[in-house]
Amino acid sequence: xxxxxxxxxxxxxxxxxxxxxxxxxxxxxxxxxxxxxxxxxxxxxxxxxxxxxxxxxxxxxxxxxxxxxxxxxxxxxxxxxxxxxxxxxxxxxxxxxxxxxxxxxxxxxxxxxxxxxxxxxxxxxxxxxxxxxxxxxxxxxxxxxxxxxxxxxxxxxxxxxxxxxxxxx
Numbered sequence: 001x002x003x004x005x006x007x008x009x010x011x012x013x014x015x016x017x018x019x020x021x022x023x024x025x026x027x028x029x030x031x032x033x034x035x036x037x038x039x040x041x042x043x044x045x046x047x048x049x050x051x052x053x054x055x056x057x058x059x060x061x062x063x064x065x066x067x068x069x070x071x072x073x074x075x076x077x078x079x080x081x082x083x084x085x086x087x088x089x090x091x092x093x094x095x096x097x098x099x100x101x102x103x104x105x106x107x108x109x110x111x112x113x114x115x116x117x118x119x120x121x122x123x124x125x126x127x128x129x130x131x132x133x134x135x136x137x138x139x140x141x142x143x144x145x146x147x148x149x150x151x152x153x154x155x156x157x158x159x160x161x162x163x164x165x166x167x168x169x
């Protein structure tokens with residue numbers, strides 16, 4: 001029994017298509033698994049968190065997130081994060097030279113290690129605000145995580161670490 005050249009070509013095309021589909025399926029399965037893993041880690045951020053400490057080179061005057069408040073004013077602040085719709089807020093408690101304020105935010109976690117957020121002004125939509133902040137998400141566990149932010153101070157670069165502890169779900 002011989003196979004004609006048309007049948008061979010048809011057979012080769014079918015094998016090629018099956019190979020492509022198989023490779024696509026493997027890629028999409030591994031991508032879906034990674035997305036599920038990233039989503040599970042992000043869901044751990046759900047709840048109310050408190051900044052327990054802010055670490056940085058104290059030789060610099062640091063006022064994070066354009067609030068006009070010294071970095072130490074952020075210690076004790078409460079952050080509410082709702083990952084299913086990427087919304088939240090932070091509240092500075094005030095006292096001394098620290099302001100009292102609550103700021104709504106829209107956030108996202110990219111590649112499991114970059115926490116980005118932008119402030120949402122009253123009466124505006126998140127898509128209307130094009131600027132925000134990008135921090136590295138490090139040391140995430142069920143009850144703790146840290147955010148690291150690099151800011152430039154003249155010709156120097158200062159790394160600020162915000163250490164969070166879970167208060168409630």
